[in-house]
Amino acid sequence: MMRAEPWQTAEVCGPTKAQELKKPVVVGALLKKAKHPLLIVGANALTEKTRKKSMIDYFIELSTAAKIPVVATSNTIKAFKEKNFDNVYSHGVMEIAGKLQDPDWMVAPKKGPHDLVMTFGYPYYMEWLMLSALINFAPQIKTITLGRYFQPHATWSFPNLKKQKWNDALKEILSILGGTK
Amino acid sequence: MTEQKRARIKADKLDTGFGSFRNVEVTIGKVIDEDWDEPMGPTPMPGVTTLRDWDHKLLTKYEPSYMPACQLCCLCTFGKCDLTGGKRGACGLDIKAQSARIVLAACNIGCAAHLAHARHLVDHLIHEFGPRYQLTQGEGVDIEAPVSRLVTGIRPRTLDDASSILDYCETQLTHTLSAVHTGQEGSWIDFESKAFHAGMVDQVGMEIADLVQISTMGFPQSDPEAPLVEAGMASMDQSKANILCIGHNVVPAAAITDYAMEHNLQNKLDVSGICCTAWDITRHDAKAKIVGPISWQLRFVRSGIADVVVVDEQCIRTDIAQHAQKVNAPVIATCDKSCMGLPDRTNDDVDDIVADLVSFKVPGVFIGDHNKVGEVVVKTAIAVKPKRKGKTSLPSKKKIQELAQACRQCSECRRACPNDQPIMEAVLAAQEANFGPLGDVYDECIGCARCESACPNEYDLHSWMVTAAKDRWMNESYLVRTGRGAIKDTEIRAVGQPVVFGEIPGVIAHVGCANYPDGGRAIHDMCEEFAQRRFIIVLSGCAAMTVGTIKDDEGKSIYERRSGHFDAGGVVNVGSCVSNPHIAGAAIKIASIFAKRNLRGNYEEIADYIHNRVGAVGISWGAMSQKAASIASGFWRLGVPVIVGPHGAKYRRMLLGRADRAKDWMVYDARTGNEVQIAPGPEHLFYAVENMEECMVLTAKLAIRPNDTARGRAIKLSHYIDLHERYKGYFPDDVHTFIRRETDIPITLKDKIHAQMKENKWKERPIPDPTLLKRMVFGGNGGSK
Ligand code: SF4
Ligand code: SF4
Ligand code: SF4
Numbered sequence: 023m024m025r026a027e028p029w030q031t032a033e034v035c036g037p038t039k040a041q042e043l044k045k046p047v048v049v050g051a052l053l054k055k056a057k058h059p060l061l062i063v064g065a066n067a068l069t070e071k072t073r074k075k076s077m078i079d080y081f082i083e084l085s086t087a088a089k090i091p092v093v094a095t096s097n098t099i100k101a102f103k104e105k106n107f108d109n110v111y112s113h114g115v116m117e118i119a120g121k122l123q124d125p126d127w128m129v130a131p132k133k134g135p136h137d138l139v140m141t142f143g144y145p146y147y148m149e150w151l152m153l154s155a156l157i158n159f160a161p162q163i164k165t166i167t168l169g170r171y172f173q174p175h176a177t178w179s180f181p182n183l184k185k186q187k188w189n190d191a192l193k194e195i196l197s198i199l200g201g202t203k
Numbered sequence: 204m205t206e207q208k209r210a211r212i213k214a215d216k217l218d219t220g221f222g223s224f225r226n227v228e229v230t231i232g233k234v235i236d237e238d239w240d241e242p243m244g245p246t247p248m249p250g251v252t253t254l255r256d257w258d259h260k261l262l263t264k265y266e267p268s269y270m271p272a273c274q275l276c277c278l279c280t281f282g283k284c285d286l287t288g289g290k291r292g293a294c295g296l297d298i299k300a301q302s303a304r305i306v307l308a309a310c311n312i313g314c315a316a317h318l319a320h321a322r323h324l325v326d327h328l329i330h331e332f333g334p335r336y337q338l339t340q341g342e343g344v345d346i347e348a349p350v351s352r353l354v355t356g357i358r359p360r361t362l363d364d365a366s367s368i369l370d371y372c373e374t375q376l377t378h379t380l381s382a383v384h385t386g387q388e389g390s391w392i393d394f395e396s397k398a399f400h401a402g403m404v405d406q407v408g409m410e411i412a413d414l415v416q417i418s419t420m421g422f423p424q425s426d427p428e429a430p431l432v433e434a435g436m437a438s439m440d441q442s443k444a445n446i447l448c449i450g451h452n453v454v455p456a457a458a459i460t461d462y463a464m465e466h467n468l469q470n471k472l473d474v475s476g477i478c479c480t481a482w483d484i485t486r487h488d489a490k491a492k493i494v495g496p497i498s499w500q501l502r503f504v505r506s507g508i509a510d511v512v513v514v515d516e517q518c519i520r521t522d523i524a525q526h527a528q529k530v531n532a533p534v535i536a537t538c539d540k541s542c543m544g545l546p547d548r549t550n551d552d553v554d555d556i557v558a559d560l561v562s563f564k565v566p567g568v569f570i571g572d573h574n575k576v577g578e579v580v581v582k583t584a585i586a587v588k589p590k591r592k593g594k595t596s597l598p599s600k601k602k603i604q605e606l607a608q609a610c611r612q613c614s615e616c617r618r619a620c621p622n623d624q625p626i627m628e629a630v631l632a633a634q635e636a637n638f639g640p641l642g643d644v645y646d647e648c649i650g651c652a653r654c655e656s657a658c659p660n661e662y663d664l665h666s667w668m669v670t671a672a673k674d675r676w677m678n679e680s681y682l683v684r685t686g687r688g689a690i691k692d693t694e695i696r697a698v699g700q701p702v703v704f705g706e707i708p709g710v711i712a713h714v715g716c717a718n719y720p721d722g723g724r725a726i727h728d729m730c731e732e733f734a735q736r737r738f739i740i741v742l743s744g745c746a747a748m749t750v751g752t753i754k755d756d757e758g759k760s761i762y763e764r765r766s767g768h769f770d771a772g773g774v775v776n777v778g779s780c781v782s783n784p785h786i787a788g789a790a791i792k793i794a795s796i797f798a799k800r801n802l803r804g805n806y807e808e809i810a811d812y813i814h815n816r817v818g819a820v821g822i823s824w825g826a827m828s829q830k831a832a833s834i835a836s837g838f839w840r841l842g843v844p845v846i847v848g849p850h851g852a853k854y855r856r857m858l859l860g861r862a863d864r865a866k867d868w869m870v871y872d873a874r875t876g877n878e879v880q881i882a883p884g885p886e887h888l889f890y891a892v893e894n895m896e897e898c899m900v901l902t903a904k905l906a907i908r909p910n911d912t913a914r915g916r917a918i919k920l921s922h923y924i925d926l927h928e929r930y931k932g933y934f935p936d937d938v939h940t941f942i943r944r945e946t947d948i949p950i951t952l953k954d955k956i957h958a959q960m961k962e963n964k965w966k967e968r969p970i971p972d973p974t975l976l977k978r979m980v981f982g983g984n985g986g987s988k
Contacts, residue, residue, distance in 0.1 A: 031618045031657065036274030037285050065894050096897035100932030112931060114901070115893045116852065120268035120859040127863075145720065146623055148893065151270040151852045158271055158287070158298055 026181040029171035030146050035154065039174040040167075042181050046191045049140075049166060050198035052178070053088050056138035056164075060129055061085055062093045062118055064143030068101055072192045077143065080192065082107045087201035090140075091129050093118050098143065115144060119155040125162050135162070141176075142168040150175055168192070239358060244805025247356030248371050251378045251400050254840070257807045258396035260975050261814075261842060264867055265858035265888035267395060269302035272855050276301050279385040294385050303394035304383055306832070306856050310398040311380045313833030314405035316517050317781060318372055319540065320452055321412035325365050327454055327573070328419050334363035338414055341424025343691035346795060349788040349802060350410045354403060356804030365411045372411075375404045402836020403806070409834075410784035417688050420457060422486035427694075427767040427775070429687040432485040434493035434751060435679035439508050441593070443473045444584035447508075447532075449500060449523065450515035451780060453483035455537035458577030459513065460488040471585055477503065478518050479744055479779035485685040486778060493683060496717035496745030497827070498650035501526060502669045502676065507595030511584045512567075513576070516540045517780075518716070518828060524567050529596040533560040533583055534567030537576050545569040553578050561586045597670045598663065600638060607633040607667075609660055616664055619657035621850070622647055622720060626654050626664055633667065641671035647721045649825075683751035684762040686743070686778020690789040692796055694769040698739065699797025703816045705915015707771045708922055709906030710739045712786045713746040715823030715831045720849045723749035725895040726824050730761060730774060732899060736922055737771040738906070741786050746824060747776045783834050787841060790817045807976060814842025815870065815973040818906035818919065820885075821845040822898065826854070835889065844885040844905045846898055851891040858888035862937065870909055872971035876980040879971040881909040882941040896930040903927075909973035913946035921949040934959075943968045 026042040028034055043049065053059055061084065067077040078101045085092050085107075094102050095115040102110040111129050113121065121127045128134020139156065141149055149167065153175035156165055164177040170188045173179045180191065246253050276292050277283045284292030291297050296304070328336070338359055340347045348359050351368050359365045379401040382388045388397065416422060423429035439445050448456040456476060463469050475492040476484045477499055484491040494503050500520045504512060507530045514523060516538040524534045524543045536543045548556045548568040553575060559565045560583045570576050598606070607630050616626040624647060629640035645668040654664045669676070701707040711733050713726055727750050730740045742750060751760040765774040769789065777785040794800045794812040802809060813819070821838045823831055826847045832854055835845045839858065847854065861867055862883035872879045884907035892898040903923040911919060920941055927935040939960045942948060944967055948956050959965075974980070 029618060030621075030623070031615075035272070036287055038274075038287055065896070096893045097930045097932075100930065103932045114890070114897060116268065116857045116891050117859060117887075119270065120266075120857060121861070123268065124861075144893065145849050147621070148849050148852050148891075151272070151855065154272070154855075155268055155270040158274065159269065161288070 026172050026179075028174050029182050030150075033147065033150050033174065035174050040172065040176040040179040043166070043178045046194035047198060048178065049195045052138060052164070052166065053090070053199065058128065058134045058136045059088070059090045059138040059140065060093060060134070060136045061090045062095065062139060062141045063098055064115060064149075065096050065098050066145070067098055067143035070143070072189050078102060078105065080196070081142070083201040084196055084199065085109055087196065087199040091133050093129060115148060115152060119152040122156060122163060123159045125160070137162060138164050138166070140166045140168055146171060149173055236358060241801055241803045243356050244801055244803050244808070246806050247804030249354065249806060251375065251382070251397055254400070254806060255393070255396050257810060258399045258840065259392060261839065261888065262392050262395050262858070265860050267303065267391065268857045268859050269299060270852065270855045271298055271302050272853065274298065281385070295389060299391045300389060300394060302856060303391035303398070304388070306854070307379065307394045307398040307401065308383050309829040309832040309854070310401040310405070310836045311376065311383065313828065313830035314376055314401045314408065315380070316830050317405050317412065317833070318369065318376060318408040320516060320781065321408045322369055322373070323452060324412050324415050324454065325362060325369060328415050329362045329366065332362065332419055334361060334366070336362045336419065338362065338365065338418040339424065340414065340417060340689040341426065343693050344425050344689050345692050346792050346802070347689075348410050348414055349791040349795065350406045350784045352802045353791055353804070353806055353809055354407050359411065359414065362415060365415050368407060368411055372404045372408045375400065379404075398836050399840040402833045402838070403840045405833040406784045406787055406837035409781040410788065412781040413688065413778065413784065416453060416483065420453065420487050422483070423685065423687050425689040425691045426687045427769070429486070429685050429767060429776070430489035431682040431762060432489050432491070432493060432685045433680065434495065434683045434748060435681050436494060436499070436503060436506065436508070436676045437678055437680040438492045439475055440473045441508060443471055444588040445509050446472060446474045446511050446513060446580055446584050447494065447503065448474065448476045448480045448484060448513045448515065449478060449519050450538070451479040451517040452515040452538060453480055453487060454573050455513055455515050455576045456480050456484040457487045458573040459580050460484065460491060462577030462581050466581070468581060468585070472581065479781070480515060481748070482686050482744070482779040489685065493748055496723075496748050498717045501650045501652055501665055504532065505530065505596045505666050505669060507532070507591070507593050507597070510588045510591055511535065511580055513537060513580055514541055514543065517830065526596070528566040530594045531563060531587070531591045533587060535576060535580055536567065536569040537571070537573065539571060542569045543567065547571070549575065553582065557582045557586060561590065596663070597666050600636070600670060603633050603638075603667050603670060604636050606662060607631070610634070611659060613659060615657040615659060616654035619653040621651060621653065622649065624648065630662070630664070630667070633671070638671040641668050642675070644668050645672035645675070649718055679752070681751050681754060681760045682763055683748060683760065684767050684776050686747075686776050686782050687767060688778060688782065689785045690769045690775075690792070692792065695789060695792045695796045698770055699793045701771070702793060702818065703797060703910060705818060705908065705911035705919055708736065708738055708915070708919045709818035709820060710741060710789065711902060712741040712743070712819065712821045713750065713824065714743045714783055714786070714821060714834065715746055716825045716827035717745040717749060718825040718827035718848070718850045719749075720894075723825070724753060725898070726750050727753040727761060729822070729895065729899060729902070733902065734765055734772050734774055739769055739771060740774045741769070741789070742774070742776045743778055743782050743786065744780050750774070780830060780834070786821075787837060787843070790819050790841065790843065793817055808979065810841045811974050811976050811979065814975070816908055816910040818908050818911075819843045820902050820905045822902065823851065824848040826851045839888050842888075844888050844890070846901060846905070847889075847891045848898075849891060849893060854891070857890055859890070860886045860888070862886050862940070870971055870973040870975060871977060871980050872969065873974045873979050873981070874972045879973075880968055881971065881973060882907065882943070884908060884941065900926045900930050907941060909971065913944060913970070916941065916943070916947040917949045920947070921952065924949070924952060939963045939965050943970050
């Protein structure tokens with residue numbers, strides 16, 4: 023299935039929808055262009071895996087390779103801290119959706135204001151709503167979702183991907199950014 | 204025609220929705236309360252803008268964060284209008300104001316549902332008992348209706364007074380509803396203020412609804428030892444005729460149990476309820492049973508246990524008649540708001556109606572006369588039971604396995620599921636006679652049947668799950684304490700000081716619907732955790748049922764383990780949705796009984812008191828409805844923070860404080876008039892959490908109030924720190940912001956906190972007598988200054 027339509031059937035929003043991320047290389051290019059990107063990771067990352075790798079490990083590698091600070095919401099931060107990863111900050115998912123609407127806000131001094139945000143690890147509808155806040159009220163920020171399913175409110179999103187394709191895409195993104203694999 | 208009811212008010216100064224007057228005696232009607240010596244406060248019967256300044260204070264401190272579910276507006280024929288990218292609609296509205304308008308629309312709808320319910324009860328009871336019937340919440344409750352007193356300046360003594368108070372509410376709702384019309388309100392902050400108004404009015408309407416039913420229908424009256432009643436799908440006695448009542452309005456259900464009692468037929472019948480009617484019928488008759496929360500409707504009807512299905516109002520599945528028809532269970536609609544397309548037989552002969560139902564000539568009827576409902580339902584249930592023979596629409600496992608072979612593996616079921624359940628995978632497992640996965644889906648299913656609607660093979664997927672989990676629900680039986688009603692004044696007197704000083708670290712209210720993200724266990728676990736920490740736990744509605752489903756090793760539910768007293772560690776069920784104002788009322792009564800503040804028509808001062816002093820937090824883990832929105836809104840206006848579970852994000856608007864902006868956290872010290880920096884607490888006014896772990900930590904944090912004494916602050920901080928360390932895995936880095944003086948520091952954590960204070964260049968701060976209202980400065984206890 024490679025369709026750029028909302029995964030949850032009724033989640034249609036309005037006249038615009040996310041551009042389809044057809045090639046992972048686009049993520050690399052967008053990240054390289056961004057001045058202050060931010061990675062926002064939710065609690066589904068605690069249980070999801072890409073191939074055999076936990077998503078927490080994946081994001082630690084991604085963050086390290088691309089020097090992107092991570093916001094880990096709810097108890098997700100515990101997993102990052104346990105791995106002695108410290109470029110990570112704790113905010114609630116609704117808090118971060120609110121704070122990013124303030125164009126001056128930054129996760130830490132000199133690490134913002136943010137112009138690109140990547141998201142992963144939420145119930146589909148919650149991510150959909152968080153992205154709605156950003157697309158409507160934080161026009162200075164572009165968003166990329168890294169989940170398997172199409173999120174229409176993002177600026178860029180994968181179409182609904184089979185697991186294998188999604189794994190490949192994540193791997194390629196990491197290698198473009200200079201991560202291990 | 205009901206008589207025009209009016210109120211008379213004497214006051215030195217009167218601010219009303221119509222204007223501000225001095226030295227007035229207004230006769231708005233016939234509620235004359237000459238023997239009440241409490242002075243009238245500044246805002247009896249506030250109009251839509253009377254409390255606008257207060258709302259704007261809250262809405263500046265807790266700015267809305269909108270997450271539109273739709274970027275278009277299609278409410279008028281100018282539209283559809285595209286509101287993306289800063290564009291405005293043809294009426295001039297932008298997406299922020301439109302988003303606020305949706306919030307107001309939801310609160311109006313919720314308020315209307317409760318108000319109409321209250322109006323029906325009051326008119327019905329006046330008809331039954333007469334307008335002068337005396338109202339009471341029971342012994343030990345002198346402040347019988349704290350919310351009504353606070354808002355309207357009236358204390359409802361009789362059914363007639365209750366009716367007058369509803370007149371006020373209905374007028375206000377008309378105004379807030381009209382504001383949603385195209386070309387009325389234009390600013391987000393005023394839409395929000397009106398949403399607060401609708402929420403406040405809703406609290407009054409609910410309070411009246413519960414007060415009149417408590418007074419007249421034999422409910423427990425502020426009884427901490429209200430009866431334990433049977434609950435769960437297995438609690439029905441299937442040798443008897445089973446009557447299921449769904450909804451919120453107890454009058455038809457009560458007519459059924461009353462008829463059965465009067466005719467000595469109880470041993471032939473089992474009456475049960477789903478949703479709030481379940482609570483209220485067990486408050487009326489403790490032998491009645493509770494099937495479960497709102498999402499149990501389909502599974503129970505399809506099980507075929509119910510011989511007759513009676514619906515009243517609110518939160519009923521609108522297609523319930525079709526589902527009941529499949530199991531030959533006649534449906535009786537009883538409420539003008541939900542006639543379900545059934546023929547009106549109100550004026551027909553009882554035996555004719557029963558004959559038509561029992562012969563399945565009609566699948567159901569609408570009967571608007573409650574006494575007739577009692578007779579028809581009882582007679583029908585007894586007569587139809589042997590004919591139905593427990594007919595079920597649940598398929599056998601064999602049938603499921605056979606049907607599952609044709610699954611197209613299209614994933615449409617999963618894509619339709621609000622909880623993203625792996626339904627297709629479970630169906631594929633069922634092909635191999637492995638029903639475990641379907642049973643697992645049942646555990647996290649909210650019974651919406653969207654998966655069924657989506658399936659191109661028209662599989663009854665929800666039924667498949669129910670069949671797969673049959674072993675579980677066939678044994679689902681537990682005890683819950685039915686709704687006690689109000690909190691006694693004496694209980695408030697005992698806990699007022701420790702709550703305000705922070706030594707009882709908070710009052711946590713779990714309320715609302717059953718739109719749970721992953722089953723309801725989280726509610727139980729949160730209640731147990733905080734009860735152990737000596738918070739006071741208050742519950743109502745579906746949440747109050749769900750909390751009872753988890754049993755300990757001895758097979759006891761939380762209600763059997765814990766006291767129903769409003770005290771540290773208590774687990775207190777106040778009752779149904781309309782019982783929620785007992786929770787707000789407890790906070791209001793703390794201000795009155797402990798702090799001796801006047802309540803009468805004195806909304807702003809009391810809200811300011813509660814916001815700054817009473818560590819109350821509302822949680823609606825499965826909030827679904829517009830009613831839940833307006834209930835929350837009533838708490839927001841009182842300055843009480845509300846947390847919702849993940850699905851609550853779909854209310855599309857949070858009210859968020861900014862802990863990082865010191866200027867947002869200033870109060871007046873009422874003793875000196877100085878503006879004083881406070882800690883960011885409560886940090887948010889409305890917040891959707893991602894999961895239970897976030898909820899635990901946030902709840903402890905939101906209980907912090909500027910007025911905490913040193914000891915109280917230290918206790919609250921130790922709970923916050925402990926839960927933060929458990930769930931987030933590290934010592935929270937904002938503890939220093941909550942330390943005002945050395946004495947605030949929890950003794951066992953001194954070293955860590957000192958280090959953090961040093962690192963952040965901490966400075967000592969005074970503990971103020973906090974208020975957001977300048978007029979309260981200098982001993983402000985008067986209320987009408
Ligand atoms: S009935 Fe249950 S499994 Fe089906 S869509 Fe609703 S929540 Fe999901
Ligand atoms: S929607 Fe029906 S046919 Fe499609 S995967 Fe689900 S069960 Fe199979
Ligand atoms: S959104 Fe709510 S009201 Fe609308 S169809 Fe779905 S369940 Fe019914």
